[in-house]
Amino acid sequence: MTATAEPTTNEIGKARTRKEDARLITGRSRYTDAITPQGTLHIFVVRSPLAHAKITGIDKSAAESAPGVIGVYTAADLGVEAVGLPNAWPITPDQKSPQRPVLASSTVHFAGEGVAVVVARSAAHARDAADLVEVDYNPLEPVLDMEAAAADGATLVHPDLGTNQSATWVFDSAGAGTGGSVDDAISAAESDADSIVVRRRFRQQRLIPAFMEPRACVVDPTGEQMTIYSATQIPHILRTMTTVVLGVPESKLRVVAPDVGGGFGGKVGVLPEEMLCVVLAQKLRRPVKWTETRSESLLAAHHGRDQIQDITITAKKDGTVTGLDVKLLADMGAYLGLVGPGVPILGAFMFNAIYKIPAYKFTCTNVFTTKTLTDAYRGAGRPEATFAIERIMDELAVELGRDPMELREQNWIKHEEFPFTTVCGLTYDTGNYEQATQQAMELFDYAGLRREQEQRRASGDPVQLGIGISTFTEMCGLAPSRVLGSLSYGAGGWEAAGIRMLATGKVEVITGTSPHGQGLETAFSQIVADQLGVPFEDVEILHGDTQVAPKGLDTYGSRSLAVGGIALVKAAEKVVAKAKKIAAHLLEASEDDIEFSNGTFSVRGTDKGKAIQEIAFAAFMAHDYPEGMEPSLDSDAVYDPENFSFPHGTHLAAVEIDTETGRVELRKYVCVDDIGTVINPLIVEGQVHGGLAQGIAQALFEEANYDDQGTLVNGTFVDYTLPSAADLPSFDTRAVSTPSTSNPLGVKGVGEAGTIASTPAIVNGVIDALRHLGVAEVEMPCTSQRVWRAIQDAKGRSTQETPIDTHSPGAGLGSIDPNNPQGEVQ
Amino acid sequence: MIPSKFDYVKPASVADAVAALEQGGEDAKILAGGHSLIPVLRLRLAAPTLLVDLGGIAELRGIREDGDRVTIGAMTTYYDVLRDDLVKEHVTLLAQATETVADGQVRHRGTLGGSLAHADPAGDLGAVALALDAELTIAGPGGTRTVPASEFFEGLFTTVIGETEILTQISFPRYTGWGSHYEKFNRTAQAWSMCAVAAAIRVDGGTIAEARVGLTNMGATPIRARGVEQALVGQPATADAVRAAAEHATEGTAAPSDADAASDYREHLAKVLTGRAVMAAAG
Numbered sequence A: 001m002t003a004t005a006e007p008t009t010n011e012i013g014k015a016r017t018r019k020e021d022a023r024l025i026t027g028r029s030r031y032t033d034a035i036t037p038q039g040t041l042h043i044f045v046v047r048s049p050l051a052h053a054k055i056t057g058i059d060k061s062a063a064e065s066a067p068g069v070i071g072v073y074t075a076a077d078l079g080v081e082a083v084g085l086p087n088a089w090p091i092t093p094d095q096k097s098p099q100r101p102v103l104a105s106s107t108v109h110f111a112g113e114g115v116a117v118v119v120a121r122s123a124a125h126a127r128d129a130a131d132l133v134e135v136d137y138n139p140l141e142p143v144l145d146m147e148a149a150a151a152d153g154a155t156l157v158h159p160d161l162g163t164n165q166s167a168t169w170v171f172d173s174a175g176a177g178t179g180g181s182v183d184d185a186i187s188a189a190e191s192d193a194d195s196i197v198v199r200r201r202f203r204q205q206r207l208i209p210a211f212m213e214p215r216a217c218v219v220d221p222t223g224e225q226m227t228i229y230s231a232t233q234i235p236h237i238l239r240t241m242t243t244v245v246l247g248v249p250e251s252k253l254r255v256v257a258p259d260v261g262g263g264f265g266g267k268v269g270v271l272p273e274e275m276l277c278v279v280l281a282q283k284l285r286r287p288v289k290w291t292e293t294r295s296e297s298l299l300a301a302h303h304g305r306d307q308i309q310d311i312t313i314t315a316k317k318d319g320t321v322t323g324l325d326v327k328l329l330a331d332m333g334a335y336l337g338l339v340g341p342g343v344p345i346l347g348a349f350m351f352n353a354i355y356k357i358p359a360y361k362f363t364c365t366n367v368f369t370t371k372t373l374t375d376a377y378r379g380a381g382r383p384e385a386t387f388a389i390e391r392i393m394d395e396l397a398v399e400l401g402r403d404p405m406e407l408r409e410q411n412w413i414k415h416e417e418f419p420f421t422t423v424c425g426l427t428y429d430t431g432n433y434e435q436a437t438q439q440a441m442e443l444f445d446y447a448g449l450r451r452e453q454e455q456r457r458a459s460g461d462p463v464q465l466g467i468g469i470s471t472f473t474e475m476c477g478l479a480p481s482r483v484l485g486s487l488s489y490g491a492g493g494w495e496a497a498g499i500r501m502l503a504t505g506k507v508e509v510i511t512g513t514s515p516h517g518q519g520l521e522t523a524f525s526q527i528v529a530d531q532l533g534v535p536f537e538d539v540e541i542l543h544g545d546t547q548v549a550p551k552g553l554d555t556y557g558s559r560s561l562a563v564g565g566i567a568l569v570k571a572a573e574k575v576v577a578k579a580k581k582i583a584a585h586l587l588e589a590s591e592d593d594i595e596f597s598n599g600t601f602s603v604r605g606t607d608k609g610k611a612i613q614e615i616a617f618a619a620f621m622a623h624d625y626p627e628g629m630e631p632s633l634d635s636d637a638v639y640d641p642e643n644f645s646f647p648h649g650t651h652l653a654a655v656e657i658d659t660e661t662g663r664v665e666l667r668k669y670v671c672v673d674d675i676g677t678v679i680n681p682l683i684v685e686g687q688v689h690g691g692l693a694q695g696i697a698q699a700l701f702e703e704a705n706y707d708d709q710g711t712l713v714n715g716t717f718v719d720y721t722l723p724s725a726a727d728l729p730s731f732d733t734r735a736v737s738t739p740s741t742s743n744p745l746g747v748k749g750v751g752e753a754g755t756i757a758s759t760p761a762i763v764n765g766v767i768d769a770l771r772h773l774g775v776a777e778v779e780m781p782c783t784s785q786r787v788w789r790a791i792q793d794a795k796g797r798s799t800q801e802t803p804i805d806t807h808s809p810g811a812g813l814g815s816i817d818p819n820n821p822q823g824e825v826q
Numbered sequence B: 001m002i003p004s005k006f007d008y009v010k011p012a013s014v015a016d017a018v019a020a021l022e023q024g025g026e027d028a029k030i031l032a033g034g035h036s037l038i039p040v041l042r043l044r045l046a047a048p049t050l051l052v053d054l055g056g057i058a059e060l061r062g063i064r065e066d067g068d069r070v071t072i073g074a075m076t077t078y079y080d081v082l083r084d085d086l087v088k089e090h091v092t093l094l095a096q097a098t099e100t101v102a103d104g105q106v107r108h109r110g111t112l113g114g115s116l117a118h119a120d121p122a123g124d125l126g127a128v129a130l131a132l133d134a135e136l137t138i139a140g141p142g143g144t145r146t147v148p149a150s151e152f153f154e155g156l157f158t159t160v161i162g163e164t165e166i167l168t169q170i171s172f173p174r175y176t177g178w179g180s181h182y183e184k185f186n187r188t189a190q191a192w193s194m195c196a197v198a199a200a201i202r203v204d205g206g207t208i209a210e211a212r213v214g215l216t217n218m219g220a221t222p223i224r225a226r227g228v229e230q231a232l233v234g235q236p237a238t239a240d241a242v243r244a245a246a247e248h249a250t251e252g253t254a255a256p257s258d259a260d261a262a263s264d265y266r267e268h269l270a271k272v273l274t275g276r277a278v279m280a281a282a283g
């Protein structure tokens, strides 16, 4: 992959292999489950097999007397019935927020919710004894369909709230003064023969973040500060929230996120199990540990997506888009997660995407069901938005008989129009959609593939070809704190950094972000090496421990580089400013005559100079330094971004569909992403590849389903079908760069781009391959069965329903059906 | 993922293994490659109290010529089956199907015997054993017996192997010079079959002289597609003739319905895949 941006410095732009990998792939890593302080007790959570039920009795006696068991506790036993887990994003002042308990006391609201906890000397003892806890349930009606749940007269998940609707959030460009009225646009289009109105319903299926390392937590009460080790993306937020939830003074808590094996948003949460470990460690005065199983992870860790999207677009027949109306229903699951309600709202600003849309309205209603909660998952709100707009642009093109790329180009913001303030009021600083698109079209051979498609259609080839387009943008770098404030988000969006210049000239860098697989140790080292002019190898990045990195807002929302990386630059600037004073003093020159480049402070016009390492040593010795300053170069910075950044790109997919079997084969995938300045092209490529895999997975492979009793049917990786490399083609990824002007590095963020862009590219390709056969829509994931059925339906042949909720009789493992734990296996 | 507590023995002979099973009674289980059993234990879908590991019995491993047959020890791993020259030449279909099982890691641990004994309807080797008229040798307290593949599978995850018996070897007639193909259809590249077709064909002068066709995951057990076989014999190996014969693929099947495929879709797949498998086998 090549970046068109010229590297301006030594390190930035270099395709370094990731320095953390040597440690991570040779076992010199330390994940939470590898931490077992002396005397650790292990817990296992007894979970409800039912989606919705009254708890009528819990018999703990057999479990309590089982070998190795220290105790079995309910919420009442622990005195935590009143404790509620936090929701940090009340999207409206009157949002309905049920208490989310640490353990359910009287009613369970989703299958997988904890009802009791077993504490034992070993994890095996705890697991064995959990089978002996007898819980009696009185089943209640499960609430599974979000549309039915939102309607009047529905069974209520939380009867005391009086409704299953948590909140409705509206953005209307007419009201906001950022654009016209959509209602006017629609009625104008309806009464105008030269206009068109296109309405479509799209479904965002439920997904499971499926990080590699299951969640785990160890709480060690030894010492003045209680230490919480957790496989989390958000150690700093977890610390503050533990104080909020349990009242433990923040100063008495230390949170450590050791090596964390992936998250994808799935580890942005304050977990009932984490709080249980804290409460139990306090009560028993012993370290307490929890590690979930993969099945527990699939069942009880938060899920993602799950929306119904009703989209209306209006346009002139010449192709000019005149209005966009978006109505969403978003399934929150049984409770509100840490930022769950805000996830669809993040999407609100992205439906208009790269287009000049004069009138826009967004309405989202968050709904409770008796399912696992939903919350952030890679892209959080923006993949949903991008899918809807990119799908409807294709639909509009079809209705108007236009080439889908041409129609997009007609409506997108031209590169000379930047900075551009959108109909949502966001100002896109830079971008060049023409450049990315032109490169992508050439690499892809768009014209050639269109010709091949024509031929295959004409010859009635059983393998049809489809071309899918997605010209996406996203907002990265969460976030300007004032903007978050205006959205009632429960925190700011700044990030903190610190730089310690050691006596020997080595550098310790402290970041408040919390890398968990992104390669930030490498990218951040490259940035600091350039800023300070020190060797890459001399920079150490420290993170993920509130004792080391006391201040931070952690890693999610493609913010680490775009916000955390800039904080580093600001801290480095302070180090250099201090060093310059000492250099001037030692070189007996005026500070104004000191130049700094490549790690050396020199006196302009002379050959006199001192390396930054010498200055660091001089500051340490402190034998000779200027009056009025402290003998230290160490510096901290907190950076609050002034704007989001707006990466964009053009993604093109060629899909082949075997019309006899319905199999979708991805033949070619080209993407040209504009992510601003590229710090490390290798890491960028890795992020894009992984992102593509996850976005393609939504389009073709993954889906979390519940049966009519509310049981998750994808309880193992046999049933939750993650694709592997063997399912994907070799991607052709490129980067172009129009640097962001709202931060000094010109970076934009790349962590989510692939995921956001690829899903609609694939689905547009699938529909494009089948449209001439009469197929107008295939729900995601576009499995072979769904595609085959869509073809049959179009031919007017009736087929059976696609059963999404049936346990597989084969495949050996069956599915974990908690109602029938013996499964079909003999 | 912690299984229930169990005892573990690793006998060195078939006789000792049978004795251990007898002692362990109803709650004893054989452990072969573990790639079906261990997940089942970890999910606590089964809780045997004794595992009898066959990994220490050398006589159960390996592939040898046995007159006009090729005989494979039950504990031979997929990987060893795949690489074996005898298998490649005379029982090509077995090698082809084995290559589609999961991924390299699984193929290095999983065993042919374990796969057949497990009798997962989605497993790939049952249809091959059935189509190729394999014979399975089972050792028990009363000695050994040999059953044809057609009598081996009884139902979902059940075979004629008794509680104190061990599958020791699988022997195949030679299909030297036959064309063969395993056509597998799955949800992701390394997953079990939603439906698959095992076909071996002997073509003589452009005409199909003999045909063997087995179906994976079209019922509780692997199924022999006799209707297809009969329709093929005597036909030219052309697309039209094969397609017509493939219409018989669903005879005698009881296709399951699950999230990957409802029964009507499976039935459709069986026909399409049968046509493809036979065409590929016919070369």
Ligand SMILES: Cc1cc2nc3c(=O)[nH]c(=O)nc-3n(C[C@H](O)[C@H](O)[C@H](O)COP(=O)(O)OP(=O)(O)OC[C@H]3O[C@@H](n4cnc5c(N)ncnc54)[C@H](O)[C@@H]3O)c2cc1C
Pocket: A812, B029, B030, B031, B032, B033, B034, B035, B036, B037, B038, B054, B074, B075, B100, B101, B102, B103, B106, B109, B110, B111, B112, B113, B114, B115, B116, B117, B118, B120, B122, B123, B124, B125, B161, B165, B166, B167, B168, B190, B191, B192, B193
């Ligand atoms: C990720 C993954 C993917 C897989 N994908 C596929 C696939 O695509 N296709 C496929 O066919 N399979 C697949 N499998 C299953 C794999 O092939 C198993 O290895 C196989 O089914 C069982 O063989 P084993 O040697 O591992 O047996 P084990 O798991 O040890 O045993 C399985 C069962 O058979 C019994 N048993 C084993 N050996 C004997 C014997 N000699 N006599 C009597 N009883 C015995 C055991 O008691 C147990 O009940 C997959 C497995 C995994 C983990």
